[in-house]
Amino acid sequence: MAGNEYVPKMIPWIYDLILWTMSILVDLFFREVHPRGSWRVPRRGPVLFVAAPHANQFVDPLILMRILWIEARRRVSSVIAAKSMGRRFVGTVSGWFGSIPVGRALDLAKPGTGKIYLPRPMDDPLVVRGVGTDFEKQAQKGGLLVLPTINKNTGQAEIAEVLGPGKIRLKKEFKGEDAMKQLTGMNGLGGSKDLKLVDGYEGTAYKIAPKVDQSKAYDAVFASLKSGGCVCIFPEGGSHDRTELLPLKPGVAIMALGSLAESPDSGLKIVPCGMNYFHAHKFRSRAVVEFGTPMEVSHELQDLYRSGEKREATRQLLEQIYQGLLAVTVTSPDYDTLMVIQAVRRLYKPKGKQLPLPMIIELNRRLALGYQHYKDEPRVVNLKKEVTAYNQKLWLLGIRDHQVENAKLSTPVILFRLVYRLMKLALLTIGTLPGLILFAPVFVAAKAISIKKSREALAASTVKLQGRDVVATWKLLVAMVVSPLVYTFYALCLLWWAYENRVQGWVPGWVPLWTAFPLGYIVFPMVTFAALRIGEIGMDILKSLPPLVLCLNPTSSNTLVKLRKKRVHLIHEVTELINTFGPELFDDFEHARLVTDPFKQGAVQDPDSPESLTLPREPQRSTSTKIQGEDAGLVDRPIVERNEPSLAHDPLPRNESFHDISNMGIFASRPASRSRSRPGSQGGASAFKGLTMTTKENLDEVSKRIRGAMHERGKQRERTRSEGSWELTGSGTETPGSEEVKKDI
Secondary structure (H helix, E strand, C coil): CECCCCCCCCCHHHHHHHHHHHHHHHHHHEEEEEEECHHHCCCCCCEEEEEECCCCCCHHHHHHHHHHHHHHCCCEEEEEEHHHHCCHHHHHHHHHCCCEEECCHHHHCEECCCEEECCCCCCCCCEEEEECCCHHHHCCCCCEEECCCECCECCEEEEEEEEECCEEEECCCCCCHHHHHHHHCCCCCCCHHHCCCCCCCCCECCEEECCECCHHHHHHHHHHHHCCCEEEECCCCCCCCCCCCCCCCCHHHHHHHHHHHHCCCCCCEEEEEEEEEECCCCCCEEEEEEECCCECCCHHHHHHHHCCCHHHHHHHHHHHHHHHHHCCCCCCCCHHHHHHHHHHHHHHCCCCCCCCHHHHHHHHHHHHHHHHHHCCCHHHHHHHHHHHHHHHHHHHHCCCHHHHHHHHCCHHHHHHHHHHHHHHHHHHHHHHHHHHHHHHHHHHHHHHHHHHHHHHHHHHCCCCCCCHHHHHHHHHHHHHHHHHHHHHHHHHHHHHHHHHHHHHHCCCCCCCHHHHHHHHHHHHHHHHHHHHHHHHHHHHHHHCHHHHHHHHCHHHHHHHHHHHHHHHHHHHHHHHHHHHHHHHHCCCCCCCCCCCCCCCCCCCCCCCCHHHCCCCCCCCEEEEEEEECCCCCEEEEEEEECCCCCCCCCCCCCCHHHCCHHHCCCCCCCCCCCCCCCCCCHHHHHHHCCCCCCCCHHHHHHHHHHHHHHHHHHHHHHHHHCCCCCCCCCCCCCCCCHHHHHHHC
C-alpha cells in the first residue's frame, strides 16, 4: 500500500511571509481578484473549505489562502497531492504553508503486463479476463484497473477481488461506450443487447494503480480541525480545464464525518468556495472567489456514520456539498455552451453599463441554470443557434460584441477617433517598450515552459481537455525563478558600465560606483511594472481599432450595420425569453432582478431601430423592498432611483464602474449595514411630531404610535413591492424626511 510519510506543520510567521511574497505575484498575474460573500466565513472554530472547480493547479489554493487571510484573518492548510509535494520547489513552499499531502492512486498507476478483455459483457460485466497477465503479483483488492484514454475519456474501475493470475472481479463495471469498445473490440455499439466479445479479439492495454493508505492524511486533517484550524480541499481530485464540475471524491465527506466522530462538539462548518475565472490561464485575467453559506453536518448523518452506515452517510453529505458548490460556481456541459451563455449575458446587459465582476458571475450562473432547465425548449434551441451564428460573425470580423455599436457613428467621428487613438497608442508604445524589452526573456521562458508542461500534464491526465489548468501555475513558477536572474544580470551590466566609464559620464564623480548595482535592482523592476500598467491601457486601445477600421471600409460598413440590427433583434429575443422563463425558475425573479428590464416600460419599440435601445428616465423616488437572497434569507434594502441620465446615454468609465462596490449587497464582501434612516418611514413621521417623553404617561402613547407607524410602513412596502421590479443601484442613503423623523423621536 502506498502511504504518506510526512505531514508538515504550519509555522505562522513563515506562512504570513511566504503568503505576502506570493500575493505580489498574484497581483501581477491577475488584473482583478474579487471576493464575494467573504462575510460568511466563520472567524473562529474549525472550518473545512471545499473549493471548485480546480481550474488553476497551484494558483487556486494560493488565491484562496490570500483572500481568507485578508478578509477573515484565517490561516488554512491545503490538501495537496503527494506527487506535487515531491517536487523540489513546490513541495518546499507547500510545506511552509502547512499543506497536507494525500496520495492519489492514478499518480501511482503503472502499465500492466499482457492485455485484458470482458469475456461476457452482458452476463457478467464485473469479471475481467487477462491474456499474459499476472494479477496475483501486480493487482490488489481496492486498487484500480485503468484503461487507455480515448476521446479524452479514461475508463477506470475498482478491483473487488483477485481471482487468479488472469482473472479479476470488479467492484463496479466500466462505464461508457469507449470503455466497452476497448474491452470487447466492438465498433459502433447498437445498444446494450448487442454487446458481446468480438471473435479473435485479444484485448486492450491497461494500467494498475495500487490502493492508497490515507490514514496519515486523515489524521492530520482531524488534528487540524480538532484544534480549531482551517483545512482547504479541492474535492474533484485534481486540476482540470473542463467547463463542468467533476464528480466529487468521497474524501471530503469522510474528513468532515470523521472529524465530528472524534469531536462531536467541535462545531465544524463546511464552506463551499467557487473559483470563477475569466481565461484562467492568461496573463492579467480576472477572477471572482465566492463563498457559500456555511453548512453543518446534521446529527442524523453523524449518528448514521457512527452506527456503521459510513457509505450512506458519506453519500448524503457528498450530495449536500455538491449542491453547495453548484450555488457558487458557473457550470455548463461544454465550452460552446459556455460561450453562448456569456454572449447572452452581454446581450442582456444594459447598454453602456459596466457590470462589476461578481454581478457578471451571478448573471452567468443564473443563465447557466436556466439553460439546464429549458435547453430542450424550441425557443431556447433556436436562440442558441442564432447567438452561435452571431458569435461566429464577430470572430470572422475580428471585433467584440460591445464594439458593434461603432457601426452607427458618422465617418468624421470615426476618422477622428481612429487618428486620436493611434496617436495615443504610439505614445503608450514608447512608454511600454523599455519594460517590455527588459522582461522579454521572462515572457519567452514562461511561455515556452508552460506550453511544455501543459502538454505533459495533458498526456498524463484522464480528465484534462487542453491542459490549460497548469499554464498559469508554470508561468508564475518560471517568473519567480527567471526574473531574479534576469534583473541580477541587468544590475551587473549596469555596475560594469559604471566602473568602465561611469555610464558614459552620466554618473557624477562623488557617487560611489558600487551603488549602481542596488540602484539597477530597484529601477529595472520599476520600469517593468510601469510598462505593465501602461501596456494594459495600450492593449485596450489596440483592441478598439478593428471596428473603426472596418467602419471606414465601404465593403464592410454594410455588414456592420446588418450585424448591429441583428444584435438589437437578439437583445429583444434574449430579454423576452428571460422574462418568460425567469419567473418560473426563480420565485424572487422580479424582486431580486440583477439587471433592469429595458423593455418593461416600452423604451424599445422597434428592433430594427438602433436608437431604440435606451432606458427610460424616471423621477427620483425611494422605496424599501425585500431582497430574497440565495442564502441569507430576506434582508431589507433601500432602493433609490435617481433623476439622472440613463446609463445607456452616459457609459460608465472603466474605473468608475467599480465605485462603491462594497455597498451593493449582491456582491458585497460583508453584509450591508442597515441605514440609520429607514426609507419609506416618512409616512409615520407625523405620528411623533410634538410628542416628548418627559412623563411616564407618554410612554404608552409613544409605544402605541410606534406600532402604528410600523404598521403603516409595512403597508407602504407592500404597495411599492407590487409596483414593479427594482435594480441594484445603491444602498444605505438618507431619504427626505429621515432627519425629521429622528429629531421628532
